[in-house]
Amino acid sequence: MRSRIRSLAASLTVCLAAAMGLPGAAAAAPNGLTATFTSTNNGSWFMDKFVVANPTLASITGWTLEFDLPAGVTMSNFYNGVASQSGSHVTVVNAHYNGTVAAGASTEPYSPWFIAYGSGATPLNCRINGNKCDGTPDRAPGAPTGVAVTGRTTRTVSLSWTAAAATDFPIAGYDVLSGTTVVASSTSASVTVTGLTPNTAYAFTVRARDTRGNLSALSGAATATTLNPADDTTPPTVPGGLRATAKSSTSVTLAWNAATDANGIAGYDVYTGTTLRASSTGLSAVVSGLAPMTSYTFTVKARDAYDNASAASGAVTATTDDVIGAGYAKVGYFVQWGIYGRQYFVRNLDTSGSAAKLTHLNYAFANIDPVNLTCLQGVTRGTTANPQDPDQGTGAGDADADYGRPMSASQSVDGVADTGWEPLRGNFNQLRKLKVKYPNLKILISLGGWTYSKYFSDVAATAASRQKFVTSCLDIYIKGNLPTYNGAGGPGSAAGIFDGIDLDWEWPGAEGHPGNHVSAADKANNTLLLAEFRRQLDALGAPAGKRYLLTAFTPADPAKVAAGWDIGPTGVFNSLDFANVQGYDFHGAGSDNSWEPDRAGHQANLYRDAQDPYPFEFSVEKAVKTYTDAGVNPRRLTIGLAFYGRGWQGVTAGGVSGEWQSATGAAPGQFAEEAGTRGYANLIASVPGCTVYHDTQSVSTYCYTGAGGQWWSFDDTWSIGQKTAWLKQKGLLGGMIWEMSGDTAAGTLMTALHSGL
Numbered sequence: 106m107r108s109r110i111r112s113l114a115a116s117l118t119v120c121l122a123a124a125m126g127l128p129g130a131a132a133a134a135p136n137g138l139t140a141t142f143t144s145t146n147n148g149s150w151f152m153d154k155f156v157v158a159n160p161t162l163a164s165i166t167g168w169t170l171e172f173d174l175p176a177g178v179t180m181s182n183f184y185n186g187v188a189s190q191s192g193s194h195v196t197v198v199n200a201h202y203n204g205t206v207a208a209g210a211s212t213e214p215y216s217p218w219f220i221a222y223g224s225g226a227t228p229l230n231c232r233i234n235g236n237k238c239d240g241t242p243d244r245a246p247g248a249p250t251g252v253a254v255t256g257r258t259t260r261t262v263s264l265s266w267t268a269a270a271a272t273d274f275p276i277a278g279y280d281v282l283s284g285t286t287v288v289a290s291s292t293s294a295s296v297t298v299t300g301l302t303p304n305t306a307y308a309f310t311v312r313a314r315d316t317r318g319n320l321s322a323l324s325g326a327a328t329a330t331t332l333n334p335a336d337d338t339t340p341p342t343v344p345g346g347l348r349a350t351a352k353s354s355t356s357v358t359l360a361w362n363a364a365t366d367a368n369g370i371a372g373y374d375v376y377t378g379t380t381l382r383a384s385s386t387g388l389s390a391v392v393s394g395l396a397p398m399t400s401y402t403f404t405v406k407a408r409d410a411y412d413n414a415s416a417a418s419g420a421v422t423a424t425t426d427d428v429i430g431a432g433y434a435k436v437g438y439f440v441q442w443g444i445y446g447r448q449y450f451v452r453n454l455d456t457s458g459s460a461a462k463l464t465h466l467n468y469a470f471a472n473i474d475p476v477n478l479t480c481l482q483g484v485t486r487g488t489t490a491n492p493q494d495p496d497q498g499t500g501a502g503d504a505d506a507d508y509g510r511p512m513s514a515s516q517s518v519d520g521v522a523d524t525g526w527e528p529l530r531g532n533f534n535q536l537r538k539l540k541v542k543y544p545n546l547k548i549l550i551s552l553g554g555w556t557y558s559k560y561f562s563d564v565a566a567t568a569a570s571r572q573k574f575v576t577s578c579l580d581i582y583i584k585g586n587l588p589t590y591n592g593a594g595g596p597g598s599a600a601g602i603f604d605g606i607d608l609d610w611e612w613p614g615a616e617g618h619p620g621n622h623v624s625a626a627d628k629a630n631n632t633l634l635l636a637e638f639r640r641q642l643d644a645l646g647a648p649a650g651k652r653y654l655l656t657a658f659t660p661a662d663p664a665k666v667a668a669g670w671d672i673g674p675t676g677v678f679n680s681l682d683f684a685n686v687q688g689y690d691f692h693g694a695g696s697d698n699s700w701e702p703d704r705a706g707h708q709a710n711l712y713r714d715a716q717d718p719y720p721f722e723f724s725v726e727k728a729v730k731t732y733t734d735a736g737v738n739p740r741r742l743t744i745g746l747a748f749y750g751r752g753w754q755g756v757t758a759g760g761v762s763g764e765w766q767s768a769t770g771a772a773p774g775q776f777a778e779e780a781g782t783r784g785y786a787n788l789i790a791s792v793p794g795c796t797v798y799h800d801t802q803s804v805s806t807y808c809y810t811g812a813g814g815q816w817w818s819f820d821d822t823w824s825i826g827q828k829t830a831w832l833k834q835k836g837l838l839g840g841m842i843w844e845m846s847g848d849t850a851a852g853t854l855m856t857a858l859h860s861g862l
Contacts, residue, residue: 137161138168138206140238144225150181150519151225154218157203157233158211160240166205170197170217170238172228173316179222179541181519182527182534186217189597195228220521222541230274230316237273244272245321246313249279252327255295258371258410259303262329265295269313269321277316281309282323304333337411341366344373344405344415349423350389354397354430355652357423360389364407364415371410376417377401393650397682398738400424427740427838428654428682429464433862434743434839436465436656436685437855438551440846441506441532446776447784449846450516451535457852459845460539462859465547465654467607468536469844470554471582472502478564479577480552482507483588488556490778492697495620498556504590508533508599518542528598529587537602548602549654550582553609555618561610562622565630571637578606579641583653605654605682606638612660613669632671632680639680654682661687661728661745672735681741685841686732688745688828691723692818694753694771696780702770705763705816708751711804711828718765724803725828729835739836744828746840748847748854750788750819752781758812762798772815784847785819785854792817799823804831822857829861 138159145152159165174180174193186197203215231238247270256263269276281289281296288309289298301307308328313321341364351358364370375383375390382403383390395401401424404417428434437459443449454460474481484502491497510531511523518538523530529537536548553561564574580586585600587593611617613627624630635655642653657677660666671677678684692706707714713722725744732742755769771781775791783791788808792815795808806824809816820828829840840858848854 136242137236137240138165138233139240140170140231140233142227142231142238144221144227146225149222150521151221152218153180153221153225153228154216155197155231155238156211156213156216157199157206159206159208162208164205164207168199168204168206168234171195171230171232172238173230174221174228175224175226177223178226178228181220181222181538181541182521182523183219184217184524184527185212185215187528188217188219190601220519222519232317241273243274243317243319245319246270246272246274246276246315248322249294249311249313249324252309252311252324254327254329256297256371256410257329257332259332259334259412260301261297261299261371262301262307262309262331263295263297264309264311264327266311266324268294271315274315274317274319277314280312280314280320282312283307283309301331303331306330332411334411337368337409338413339367340413341370341407341409341415344407344418347403347405347418347421349403349421352423352425354426354428355395356391356393357395357401357403357425358389358391359403359405359421361405361418363388366407366409366413368410370407371412372408374406374408374414376404376406394647395425397425397652398427398741427738429740429838432464433833434464434683434841435462435855435858435862436467436743436839436841437463438467438469438842438844439532440469440844441503443844443846444506444510444516444532447846450512451532451539452516452518453850454539454845455518455542457848457850457855459848459852459855460543460546462852462855463546464839465549465656466536466539467549467551467656468532468603469551470557470609471550471552471578472498472500472557473553473560473564473574475499475560477577478560478570479574480581482581483590483594485509485590492695493619493699495559497618497620498559499620501557504588504594505531507531508587509591509593526592528593528595530593533587533599533602537599540602547604547654549605549607549656550578550603551607551609551658552578553611555611558609558611558617559621561613561634562624562627562630565613565627565634566624568633568637571630571634572641575634575637575641578638579645582606583642583645605642605656607656607658607685608635608638609658610669611658612665615660615662615665615668628669628671631669632675632677635677635680655680657681657684659684659686659732661691661723661725661731663727663731666731672732672737674736678737678741683741683743683838684732684737685743685745686725686728688725688728688841689747689820689843690751692719693751694768694781696771696774696778696782698770698780702753703768704765705753705756705768706765706818707800707803707805707807708818709745709747709805709820709824710800711824711831712802714764714800714803714805716760716765717803726831729837733835740838742837743839743841744832744837746825746828746842746854746858747820748842748844749782749784750817752783752788752792752815752817754815755813756809756816761800762796762807763809763816764800764807766816768816772817783817785821786847786849788817788819797821804828820854822853825854825857826861829858833862 251267346362407415472481511525514522613631689709694702752772753768754772775783
């Protein structure tokens with residue numbers, strides 16, 4: 106399979122050459138291969154193809170094609186070559202079957218090609234084995250001219266110049282040299298050279314660099330002498346009127362009034378405490394790299410050309426926005442196994458209209474390697490049938506569903522089938538396609554869940570185990586370095602799909618699935634584990650200015666919160682962007698008639714039902730109050746909504762249409778192995794005579810088939826409408842869905858959530 110994958114990459118290369126709009130017949134290139142681009146419009150997408158040709162007199166083995174996607178063009182599946190992408194830059198390596206190009210021959214009919222969205226515009230900066238794709242030699246860019254000194258301080262010199270003329274490739278930037286040493290670089294026609302010695306003469310030259318690394322000749326020299334600090338020891342006046350003018354979840358924009366100085370102001374420095382956050386030569390600055398929903402206090406100092414700094418300005422305090430800003434979060438779980446019996450594919454998120462309404466999508470679930478205590482991927486092994494088996498999920502995973510399984514055209518987001526030879530297939534490839542269509546949708550990988558939480562206590566136990574576990578999860582899911590599986594996977598194969606981590610530890614310090622490892626230290630270690638995720642995610646995202654998300658599924662039960670979740674000022678919310686609070690499974694009968702088989706009851710009530718006979722209370726209201734009473738900002742919380750029902754059979758008459766009445770066990774489920782559970786769409790279509798009731802006091806929806814029959818508890822459009830109104834009134838962040846396959850084909854419940862928010 107690996108050879109077929111490489112061949113697909115080779116096809117991509119050919120397609121890319123075509124897309125670049127190079128001349129129909131490549132010019133002779135005595136030193137190597139050429140690549141010619143074409144693009145064919147297929148309605149909703151373009152087939153972009155490169156034909157690699159060999160105009161020399163000898164066979165050439167091995168080729169690498171490189172190009173940049175034009176603005177507005179995105180690349181999906183690629184064929185006849187192995188492609189990798191960094192930003193808009195694409196690199197394609199030949200497949201095993203088209204890597205040798207005979208003298209005078211080409212890669213046809215196995216030329217590299219790819220699916221392009223946006224337009225069939227020609228790719229830029231095409232290279233084949235390092236040479237221009239049309240076979241002509243590179244020409245260096247022109248040299249910059251007019252280099253001039255525009256400013257000096259005791260340790261800096263500012264320069265400007267006339268931009269260089271591009272030749273074969275666009276200008277990528279400029280290098281400033283002092284003698285033969287590069288002392289500064291810039292992407293524009295100006296720069297400030299720093300780190301110089303006071304009262305010292307310098308001579309500077311500038312050269313241009315194009316996007317392929319070709320260097321121009323040096324410009325003429327400009328000379329300057331840095332200032333002598335002894336000539337001015339008076340600091341500037343203090344800047345006034347510091348104010349915050351804008352903010353986002355990760356930045357604050359500040360402005361201030363100008364300071365004065367006899368020899369002029371060289372710049373301003375913005376601080377939080379003693380930490381330098383930003384510098385500016387103007388009267389405003391954007392301080393980035395901040396944490397959401399966090400208060401920061403800023404001051405600003407003026408700096409003159411002699412490096413005298415003013416006293417700090419008056420302080421201003423600003424709090425960054427939450428991760429949503431205006432509006433509400435709509436978080437949906439997509440289950441890995443939904444593609445089997447449920448026949449619910451990533452494509453269904455699109456065709457139902459749900460993808461356009463979601464803000465976040467959580468992919469459930471990833472497991473923990475029981476031996477290495479790392480994130481587990483690259484295996485296909487099912488769980489055992491017994492839900493009470495302590496090892497039900499040990500070592501289980503489904504790499505086939507994740508990234509090994511070819512999807513047919515009818516199962517594919519863009520209607521294009523997998524060939525079975527791509528390095529990324531399955532759900533992950535469809536998630537990538539979904540992000541192309543919905544670029545604002547954030548996708549997170551969910552770790553754990555009910556069946557896969559057995560080893561969380563172990564991975565969280567020590568600083569070393571936490572660091573090892575987090576590193577492995579980020580390597581696989583954020584960097585996308587999937588283990589090879591059935592010809593799929595490999596370094597970077599899933600890069601760019603996941604925007605963060607969702608932790609579903611069920612439950613730290615408390616009962617969960619039989620066999621789960623539990624420790625008295627879980628609560629403290631859970632906080633430390635989330636802090637380690639936050640630390641590594643921030644470090645990974647910092648170079649590109651990206652903030653990766655960190656969320657968690659947290660319990661409704663106050664006892665489980667107390668046992669495993671430090672929700673106080675120094676606890677988990679210092680790391681989490683938000684938590685999805687359980688809003689369902691308050692009552693139910695397990696598939697093995699465990700749990701509460703003897704009495705029907707509401708599984709997702711907003712308020713406590715006055716008729717509830719149990720001595721304890723489970724309700725959405727009480728769950729949320731547990732968090733807000735501890736000081737958690739409501740905009741860090743979503744509430745869970747049930748797109749499925751919990752059901753009992755043999756329910757006696759009484760109460761209000763069977764509420765809280767005795768039962769004989771779990772009702773038949775949507776699937777034989779899941780008694781007591783049905784997706785909403787299946788429930789309303791497949792339980793005949795189940796009359797729907799709305800309990801306005803507790804805000805609960807249920808249906809009852811009559812004495813001795815079935816009784817089901819679930820969310821519908823009415824209860825979702827009531828809950829969305831309530832969460833907005835309480836100032837919460839939004840709603841979370843378990844899980845998307847339960848909805849109708851038209852996305853009835855998702856539409857209700859979207860309309861309510």
